[in-house]
Amino acid sequence: MTCNFLFSLKYQQNETFWLCNCTLAICIENNTIEIIPYECPEPEPITCTNGKKPVLQWDEFYCCQRFVCDCVCEGWGDPHYITFDGLFYSFQGNCTYVLMEEMLPRHHFKIYIDNVNCDPTEDVSCPRSIIVSYHSTVITLKNHNLIGAAQLEALIDGVSLRLPFTRHGVKVMNSGINMVLEIAHLQVVVTFGVTGFSVNLPWQHFGNNTQGHCGTCSNNQADDCMLPGGQLVENCAVMADYWPAKDLYQPECHVPPGIPTNSPLPEPTQKPCKPDSSVCDLLKDSIFAACHPFVSPDNFYTGCVYDSCHVSNPAVECTSLQTYAAACAQFGVCIYWRNHTELCASDCPADKVYKPCGPAEQPTCDDNPDESRMNFTTEGCFCPDGMKLFNKDSGICVDKCGCIDPEGVPREFNERFEYKCQDCVCLESTKTVNCKPKVCSKPPVEICTGPGFVYVNQTDPSDPCCSNLACRCESSTCPPTNMNCPIGFVPVVSVPEGKCCPEHTCGNISLPRSILSRLSTLSTCGMVSLPKSILSRLSTCGMVSLPRSILSRLSTCASHSCVPLLLQGYEYQEPDYSSDDCCGKCVQTHCVLQINGTKQLLKHGDTWSAPGDKCQQYSCVKNGDSYLTQSSNIHCPPFQQANCQPGSIQTAANGCCRICVEKDKACKVGSMKSFINHKSCQSVEEVEMPYCEGSCNTFTKYSAMAASLDHSCACCQESRSSNRTVDLRCLNGDVVPYTYLHVEECSCRHSDCNRAIRVPARRTRSNTLV
Structure with missing residues (x-):
């Protein structure tokens, strides 16, 4: 007997089935259906083997709830793993492995871990990157600095992403210490940083359907060490070797031959280890x-002690503490532990504060209150309390939302300010800064007449953005002065008050002894046509007791006595007593530059700029016997700070313009393909050969401290490389292995400016999904 019900579905007699709204039915006979009242049982408490708190989950009919254990896998150090079910093990493989994948591909979700050797003195590895594959989206979370301050980057197809990033339901954020990847539809959260990683998956979507380094997520540690194919082994460190990422091209990864046995592994030889570590002891401290x-x-304590013994850099011990603190944060226990040790102290920017439990998705002025946000905390650097990010891209904390001006300074709505001689305002309607050229007032132009006076365009002292015409004295434009005087008179040169050019009159040659004495003490120009020693003698003894030769000379030059013309930039030149020249003369030796009420002397060929204005340059040129001052302005090329590599902005050698290494011209890895030839052998196929190319900060400028030119050179060269081996086919038919250098990373490194550095092409390991 059967019952036909619900779109011709057939049920056997006494068979029960669910209707909608948590209603249970039973097939009696002859299409007779009996409705059975159903009450959900009280959820039975369970214990999660991974130590996490059980969560309530609806059954497949969304009628009743039960307790389940979500899947949480963690890894840190060199590295240590805690599987989804809480099993601890350490594994030192140097390859890219399956961290987690679905047994049955329901959501097309995979995670890989790329481990590399991280200590030159020990055979230990550290997680360099996590690769998350979700449908057609593949995102790599990478740490470029395995030991020390994290240098985190997210990439798609080798292209760096600007965080925060969202695409196809995948969201990536950076807290400064960790990167956080979220797939909200699946409630997946993956964190990755210098300390390691954590993978949080809901039981609802992944329970009893995972395999790889993180185990099976079955709330049973007995089946965690599972090989591909389903066979179980006793040691997860043995299991881990059998999970290389087969869909990634990595020819150097070692895959163990055959299936392992469950015979016990030999105990590894342990080197002497310090009995304890003050940093590790904090884990068990108050x-x-x-x-x-x-x-x-x-x-975490076991992993910390292991790292302290096997990794030369003590900072790796901090990874155990940070991973433990992150596990505590999932239970709502936030611990400020970093201020208890100098080794693990946080290093946040000046405008950010450290928090052990901050929001992975930080609040911003652009937030939409109706938009869902990630409900996950992470350790990192955050805006102080009462402040939020201006927007997701700026990283600038503000207490009031408004605009960001071109210098990166927050501005409130309707705030007016001046920027590069423009009048600007923060518009609330567009949340942008609108600038217009500043309008300068036109003061009356002073009358400029008389020899030597010229109009110059000068900066307004009360407003540096405006300029006006001012009348200035330029002595170089003065007409020649007639210095001839009748016999018995000498020229007297002076610059009358209010005049620019010198004027001369003829004075009587009979000078009192007091004037002669004054003339003898003057140090630069002028004097009469006698040496200073004779003038001094005249000032004290008059015209007596002088040698006959001097008296003869006095009588010859009596009508050619000279008076001084004391001007800066001139030097007195003694007369040629062997000729008929009785007077010396003042010879110009410098340009005299008057700036802001002060005088500056420049020699021929010198260039000078005021301390506060390196873009305005003054130079001294010699034209015949005259020295002229020339003024010029340096016009800087357009400068866009947004196009610069972080940390590359500097002032050019001229002291005026700002320069940087542009992002598209920065030092990076390039790639080409070519055949490798050695003697009479050649590779069968073209080999990808990465190389380093791009710009680095290099400059030469004057150093006042060293009193010489200071050179700084940086060369774009390999910062990490490895040996690669490829088979070459020879003319005689032999196939021989050939090892070559292979570039993995490039960076700007300081070098000798006098020596050219050649960078060989090298090949990098690819992590491209195929």
Whole structure:
């Protein structure tokens, strides 16, 4: 007997089935359906083997709830793993492995981990990157500095992403210490930083359907060490070797031959280790006491002690503490532990504050209150309390939302300010800054007449953005002065008050002894036609007791006595006593530049700029016997700070313009393909040969401290490389292996400016999904 119901579905007699709204039915007979009242049982409490708190989940009919254990996998150090089910193990493989994949591809979701050797003195590896594949989107979370301050980057197809980033339901953010990837539709959260990683998956979508380094997520540690194909082994460190990422091209990764046995592994030889570590001891100290009831520190302490013995850089010990603190944060226990150790102290920018439990998606002025946000906390650098980010891209904290001016300074709505001689306002309607050229007032132009006076365009002292015409004295434009005087008179040269050019009159040659004495003490120009020693003698003894030769000379030059013309930039030139020249003369030796009430002397060929204005240059040129001052302005090329590599902005050698290394011209890895030839052998196919190319900061400028030119050179060259081996086919038919250098990363490195550096082409390991 059967019942036909619900779109011709057939049910056997006494068979029960669900209707809508949590209603249970039973097939009696002959299409007779009996409705059975159904009450959900009380959810039974369970214990999660990974130590996490159980969560309630609806059944497949969304009728009743039960407790389940979500999947949380963690890894840190060199590296240590805690599987989805809480099993701890360490694994030192140097390859790209399957961290987690679905047994049955329901959501087309995979995670890979790329481990590389991170200590030159030990055979240990560290996670360099996490690769997340979701449908057609593949995002790599990479740390360029394995030991020390994190240098984090997210990439798609080798192209760096500007964070925060959102595409096809995948969102990536950066807290300064960790990167956080979220797939909201699946409730997936992946974090990655210098300390390691964590993978948070809901049981609803991934329970009993995972495999790889993170285990099976079944709330049963017994099946965590599973090989591809389903076979279980006793040691997860053995299991991990059998999970290389087969859909990534990595020819140097070692895959163990055959299936391992469950025979016990030999104990590794341990080198002598220090008995304890003050940093590791913090895990069991009172600092973390509030977390001990929720998360046991034992596995993290074991990993920390292992790292302190096997990694030369002590900073790796901090990874165990940070990973433990992140596990505590999932239970709502936020611990400020970094201020208890100098080794692990946080290094946040001046405008940010460190928080162990900050929002992974930080609030901004652009937030839409109706838009869903990531409900996940992470450690990082955040805006101080009461402030938020101006927008997702700026990284600037503001207490009031408004605009960001071209210098990156926050401005309130309707605030008016001046920027580069423009009048600007922050418009609330567009949340942008609108600038217009500043309108300068036109003061009356002073009358400029008389020899030597010229109009010059000068900056207004009360407003540096405006200029006006001013009358200035330029002695170089003065007409020649007639210095002839009748016999018995001498020319007297002076610049009358209010005049620019010198004028002369003829004075009586009979000078009192007091004037002669004054003339003898003057140090630069002029004097009479006698040496200073004779003038001094005259000032004290008069015209007596002088040698006959001097008396003869006095009588010859009596009518040619000279008076001084004391001007800066001139030097007195003694007369040629062997000729008929009785007077010396003042010879110009410098240009005299008057700036802001002060005088500056320049020699021929010198260039000078005022300390506060390096873009205005003054130079001294010699024209015949005259020295002339010339003024010029340096016109800087357009400068866009947004196009610069971070940290590359500097002032050019001229002291005026700003320059930088542009992003598209920065030092980076380039790639080409070519055949490798060695002797009479050649590679069968073209080999990808990465190389380094791009610009670095290089300059030469004068150093006042060293009193010489200071050279700074940086060369774009490989910062990390490795040996690669390729088979070459020879003319005689032999196939021989050939090892060559292969570039993996490039960076700007300081070098000798007098020596050219050649960078060989090298090949990098590819992590491109195929």
